[in-house]
Amino acid sequence: MALDDRLLDILVCPACRGAVEHKDRRHVILCTECGRRYPVREGIPVMLVEEATPPR
Numbered sequence: 001m002a003l004d005d006r007l008l009d010i011l012v013c014p015a016c017r018g019a020v021e022h023k024d025r026r027h028v029i030l031c032t033e034c035g036r037r038y039p040v041r042e043g044i045p046v047m048l049v050e051e052a053t054p055p056r
């Protein structure tokens, strides 16, 4: 399932306010600034710092 591009435009990383991009195959939202990864559950991005996978 593809996410709405307009939705992605308004999403920002809650940790650093950086831009995010959708990684379709992994079903995650990746922050291009700090590298945190946010889960996408049933097509809904979960933009919560406590749910994010920290950058390596």
Ligand SMILES: [Zn+2]
Pocket (backbone or CB within 6 Å): 013, 014, 015, 016, 017, 018, 031, 032, 033, 034, 035, 036
């Ligand atoms: Zn970030």
